[in-house]
Every structure is written in structure tokens, then in C-alpha cells.
Amino acid sequence: MNFSHLWKGLGENLETINEKPDLLPIATVLLPLIESFMVVSKPYVMVQHKHENASVNLNLNETPSVGQKTVSELLQQQHQRALASSRATSPPLGATTASGSQHPHQPALSLNEELFFVFTEEHRKILNTMVRHNPSLMSGSFSLLILNPKVLEFDCKRTYFTQQLHRRSRMHQPHPTLQVNVRRQYVFEESFHQLHGRRGKDIAFAKLNVRFTDEEGVDAGGVTREWFSVLARQMFNPDYALFKPSAVDKITYQPNRASWVNPDHLSYFKFVGRIIGKAIHDGRLMDCYFTRSFYKQLIDVPVDYKDMEAFDPDLHKSLVWMLNNDITDIIDETFSIETEDFGEKKTIELKPGGAELPVTEENKREYVDLLVKQKLTTAIKQQIDAFMSGFNEVIPKELIRIFNEQELELLISGLPDIDIDDWKNNTEYVNYTSSSTQIQWFWRAIRSFSQEEKAKVIQFATGTSKVPLEGFAQLQGSSGVQKFNIHKDFSSTLRLPSAHTCFNQVDLPEYNSYEQLRSQLLTAISECGTGFGLA
Template identity: 50%
Template sequence: APQSIIPYFPVVESFAILSTMTDKDAEKTKEKEGADSKGGDLTFVSFAEKHSLLVNSLIKHDPSCLEENFKILLKHPLLIEFENKCCYFRARISKGNDDHHHGSLRICVRRDCVFEDSFHQLRHRTADEMHGRLNVQFQGEDGVDAGGLTREWYQVMSRAIFKEELALFTSGGNGITFQPNPNSMIQNEGVDHLQYFKFVGRFVAKALVDGQILDAYFTRSLYKHLLGEPLSYEDIEAVDPDYFKNLKWMLENDIEGVLDLTFTAETDFFDKKDTVELKPGGSTIAVTNSNKAEYVNLIAKHRMTNAIELQIKAFLEGFWEIVGKDLLEIFNDNELELLISGLPEIDIFDLKANTEYVGYFSNSPIIKWFWEILVDLSKEDKARLLQFCTGTSKVPLEGFKALQGVSGPQKFQIHKAYGEPTLLPTAHTCFNQLDLVESYTSKEQMKERLLKALHLGSEGFGFV
């Protein structure tokens, strides 16, 4: 924290303590009088909203205050910067490890069978043992693991879990993010496929415990499952962009006499098709304009959850054995991806060189402001922008010229939008598209609108 703000720490801390005491007294009064009594007009939470930079700088100066006098902010995680959330998470993990003595966790694996060997050597380890210090040896290779071999094992493993021959995961519409394969039971290694999913969940959680970054990116719906957050039909875009467009069209248009649907879904297991009801009696209930919203939510839930429910459950069981669900509560789904996969190195000049404009030109004032704003963004906010526009923070290995869209290679696009300057920027992740209204009156106003969109996660798919 800048030295100039440190003198404010005891004052702000005292206010936090006093505010907490006032809130508790107000609650007691409320219980006694049964009225809508309120505490002081200025609570610590409202103070933190108005002075977010100051409060987060103080947290950075003394991270332990989040476990003590600033604890109330944990109930308002939007007010805490991602870096401070990470420090809090690491401190909780470290404290848990300090409270227990963990021995060494030794494994010896064949490089070409790293997943299978790791699975068999770690599957019966207890959750407590999985917190031990990993010591990796690659069979037939020299080298003592002083940390480098462990890092390499995590990288090799994070690619191995997505191998096609394992059939555990399928890629989403962008070819970059993955979700459980509904037909994962086809693998015939003599192991229940759900045991594999539980192991993958433990592996991802173990990486978090060890502070290791994984080259593994999952669909938005899986991150939400880990956080216990509800899914929305928009989340299916990362799984099947074309299907998402069909659902979106249904919601926006009159379907009476156009679509002949019932509350059922078709399953496909190796060309063996079957029909399941989305709700009791669904096969006899027609989809109409009045109930189409319910249908869209149920069919999306089926595609993202019901069809892979057992796989998700096994993955979550393994993950939560190692990292408790409560430790993730302060993160949202975008932040969880960054926690697992790290903040990417984003070359703004490479992105700019591979950007297409629709309605704007490269020398349009809005476009000039946009690139000036991007250069000044923090590493975290650059990653949020990539998530906002493409659905993931992963940067293609070949650079932004290799960015993928719904129909193959698709460069980053900035489209002109129309409306009041109060509107937030919106995104269409299946097209790597950002919509900016032309009515912003200054770079500062545009930056404020853009940052609000990134931090609120208001991916609008054209809606505001």
C-alpha cells in the first residue's frame, strides 16, 4: 500500500469496529420494537463502496484484517479486489495446513501414462494426505523434484485430463473450454468413469492448495456448479452456440404455429436415441408463448446438468474433499477461472492488430479511446475483458490471429451500437464481439461504463 494511506488505517479500522457494533445494536432494537429501525446512515459497507480504492489498499497492506475487523466485507465480495480475495484464500489454505501436519506425497509416473499412473497412486489417498507436499518422479528420467518436476506434472496432467481417448470431457463451441462428456462411460480401462471424475476434481483442488496454475479451462456452467450458483440459459452458449441462438430466438419471437414442441428432450447414446420428459407429463404439454421461458430454462438445464449430473456430482465431490465450498464463496465464476488458470499475458498490440470494426473505423474517436483505455487497464481487468468478449480468459497459443468463434477462426470484433451514453458495453461471446455505443462523450465516461460492465459481469448478448 502507498505509504501515504497507511496513517488512515487505524481510523478506518476503528470505524469498521464501531459500524459493526452499531449494526448489531440496530438489529437488537429491530427485534425488540419490530420496526424497520436502521443503524447509522453511514455504515462501513457503504463507506467501502464509496472509497473502494482506499479500503482495498488497506487490505493489501494488512490482509489479516479481512479475517478480523473488515470481516463484514466477506458478505459483500463485489467490494473486494480479486488480488485481495486471492490473498485471503491462500491465507485460509495456509492456516488449514498449519493446523495439521502433512507428510510428503510421493508419486512415480510414466510420462506417456501420466493420468492413469497418477490416478492409481493417488485415488486412495485421504483428503488429509492430499494436502501433503507433492514429490514427483518421472519414470526413467533423472532429476530430483525441488519444485520443477511438480510444476511440470501439473502442466502435463492438465492436458492429459482432456485426452480424447479418455472421453471424460468434450470441448465447448469455441474448442477451448471443456465440460463433462455425457457418454464418458465408454472408456473401458476397468475403472468406473465416475471415479475418474472424482479424481479430476481432487486434482484441480490440489492445484489450488499448492498454488499451481493449470492450463485447463472449463465451461462457465461448471464453474457455477463449483460455486453453487444457479445457471441461466445464456450459459449454454459456451457448450452449444448454435443451440443458444435457437433458444434466444424462441424467447424473442412469436412461436405459435411455428414450432411444434413439447416439454421433452432427446438423448443420444451412440446413435441410440431416446426421449425424456423435462417435467412430469411433459410429453403432453405443448410449448407456447406463455410457457416458452420455462421450457428454455428446463431444456438448458437438461443439456448443462441433467445429462451429465452424475459426472458433475463426482467432480464436485472430489473437489470439495480438498477445498471446502465455503472457501470459494467470495469468488464469482469468472474469478474462479482466473484462480485456477491464472491471469493471462495479454498482448494488447497483437489484439489490436487482429481486430475488425463494424460501423467504426480504426481512427474513430470511440475506437481510439478504447485502445488507450485497454493499455492502462490492470492485468486483472484485461483478463476480465477477454472473458467478457470471448467467454474465457485463455489466449490462443498462436496469438489473437487464431481466436476461434462459433464457426471457426473469428477475429475480435468491435461493433457500433446505438443508444444513450448510460448504456453499458455488451458482448456476444460466440462471435468474439464487443458492442460500444457511439454516444459516449468522453474517454473517462467510456472507461467507467466499460469497467462497470466487466466487474458486474453484465454480459448482455445484445441486451442491457
């Protein structure tokens, strides 16, 4: 059976709808045809996926090259092949044998696969819109889009990702609650020792219940969020020697190749991997940011010389110059590098015999590639492997690879900017209204704060300085989605604002002036930003 005319008509209709947004509701009428396209494409695309997955370490973010062909050109090519096939012994494109099984190894396979990638990329906008309106599509035929993840936008990938995680959770028997009792100043070490002997399945599927020693807070969700927040800070403590800050911004981190000075470093890296995986699994955001090269290695994307900038800006400049200029009689290097750790110097060959092999104009690209790989990957391979062994106990490696490195950062740490309008539009009030004088002063104060102060207000109220990836509308509380809310505190105006992090709630006294409200709020977030008390 030849479907070329059907797909051509479908593509023309989708293009018309895309050009006229008011016609978008009509797209639902075409949904059965789109799903049919996915069903027909699946055998061909899956065969190629399995072939690649068996022969190489597949990176889903690297889709096959489809050149500059359009859907129309591919459909014309498909139609011509179908006509030719009707006079040949081999079945036409999209046809089946007498037994009903398809022929994935016929030359038509590559054309079908190419058609899938080109078609989905041409209509990516409307496909993403349909997924947003009906997320359940990603549990059905639309899941094939994961094999062309460049088509899917981040929120749609996350929808699929979350669906798959929840599906895994439902397949396992309920696990007993994981109780964690720690002293605030020793959260990292004590959490490590309490969870070290636990199975990966326990970490992944059990509900956490955290208690800070000598603090009265009952964990309805907010204490666990605070625990993740404290862990995110303490894991970068230089005393553990696990991570070192980027040479560029000092706020992103990468594994420290000299972490071996800590005899437990690999066990700690596995623990950190578990914790970050658990945070992702449970929908918690962590205020931890890593270098781009580290994110890449978590999803098996090769590093390149551009990633060197965050690690060593001067070396990066040298490599760029080397690649862009003729180095004949200028560069006097071999395929080896010198390292020094605590006064001990060592020569490392980038390839066998590298210390005797000079770098030339002809082999400079290979030299750059090997040098970058050595510094950003090989030198910290043990640390990365340990981290990933813990991370993949919670998050399957094939699932995390649907994201690129930028999206992975968003998945772990949330939106980097605070949208005050979104925050305000998703706030509820008790015994106040949006037009109350104190509420007007509150938002005036928020807009006057620095980014750090705004983040501290959110941390004060919710237990974390980050907001969900979907924005404030999806702020989580003890029983699911819980919007930010402000309650009137009827006690003295001499009291500071107070918070209930499990419910994303701020109790705001009825202050007499803007200046007093602003001052009291700043004092509260500065002096009461951590610690829990009973309401």
C-alpha cells in the same frame, strides 16, 4: 446507542480521501472507526447470513438487493428510527437490551444490514486499497466483507482465501510426503492409481514429491509443476472420454455426458477434482480451461440460456429468438427433448408429463430454463458431483464460493496474457547485467516471438507456461518466491540455452549475434521443452 452521526462523518471523510489520492495515508487514521463499523454490523449481517444459509444453498456472489439508496439516506432513516425508538418500549437501532444482548429480530435488522452493503459498496475502492496495504485486515474485522464479495476485488479475495487455507493447514498434524513415481506417457493413469486410495486429508495437506521414471530430475518444486502441467493435458485425452471441447473455441472443456462409456469415469472425475483442488491449495497453476457453465456449477451459481452459447451455438440462437419474439402458432415443441447416444434414441421429459405439454408464449421462459438446466446440469450431474466430491476434499465449498466464475478461472489457470515489461522488470542476472548485449538480444527475441513461443519460454524455464496471478514478481521457486533469472553460460556458444526449472533459471551462452541467440533459444524451447536433467 445511535451511531448514525458517527457513520455519516466516517463516510464523508472516506469520500474526501477517495477524491484526493494523495490523502490516502490519512485513511489509516480512520481504520479504528472502519473496524468499529464492521464490528457493529457483524451481528445483523451474520444473523441474515445464517438464516439464508440454513434455508437455501447460499451463493455469496448474490448479495441482497439494496435498491438505489445511499448511505446518507439510510443514516437519515436510521436516525429517525432511533428518535422514535427513544419514546417506545423497543430499543433503538444498534442498541442492546439490559443484559447486553442485541435484538437481531427487530425491524431495525434489515436497515443495519442494508447499511452495511451500501456503505461497503460506496467505499469499495478505498477498502480494497487498505486490504492491499495491510492483508492481515482480512484475518480480523474486515473478513465480514466476504459476505459482500462484490465489494472485494479479486486479489483481495485471494488474500483471504489463501489465509483461510493456511489456517486450515496449521490446524492439522504434519502429513508424510506423498511420493508419486510415474512414467511420463502414463502420468494420468499411474497418478490416479497411486493416489486413488489416499484420504482426502492426505491429498490436501501432504507435500507432493514427484519423480518421472528414467529421468534424473530431483524434485525441488519444478518436477511437481511439470507433473501438474502434464496432468492438465492428459485429463482431456479423448480416450478417457471425460471431457469434450466447447463447440465455440475448442480450447475450453466441459464434462462429457457420455463419459459412462469409460467404466471408471466417476472415479476419474473425482481424481480430477482432487488434482485441481490440490493445485489451487498449493498455489500451482494448471493450463486447463473450462466452459463458463462448468465454473458456475463449481460455485453453485445457476446456469442460464447465455451459457448455452459455448455448448450449442445454434440452439442458443434459437432460444434467444424464442425469448424475444411471440411464438404463438410458430413453435411446435413440448416440454421434452430427444437425445441420442451411439445410435440409441431417448425422450427426456423436462418436467412430469412434459411430453404432452406444449410450449406456449405464456410458458416459454419456463421451457428455456428447464431446457438449459437439463443440458448443462442434469445431463452431467453425476460427473459434476463426482468432480466436486474430490475437489471439496481439498478446497472447502463455502470458501471457493467467494469467487465468481471468471475469478475461478483466474484462480486455476493464472493470467491469460504475458506482460513482457513485467517479466523483464522482475528478472535477475548473474554474470550478465541488464545492459549486456546478449540480454538486450534476449528481450528483443522474446518480443518477436508469438504468444505460444513466449509461453514455451516460460514453460522451459519454470515448468509451466503460466505465471502467478500477481505477475512475475511472485514467481515461485523451490524455496518460495524466486524471480526469473538468467545466468551466463561460459561454455561453448554452440550449446543450446539450458534451464533449471526449480529455480526459474535460464543458462544463456554468450552468443555472437542476435540471429544466433534467437535461433538457439527457439530450438531449445521446441526440442527441450519437456524432460529434466541434472545441472
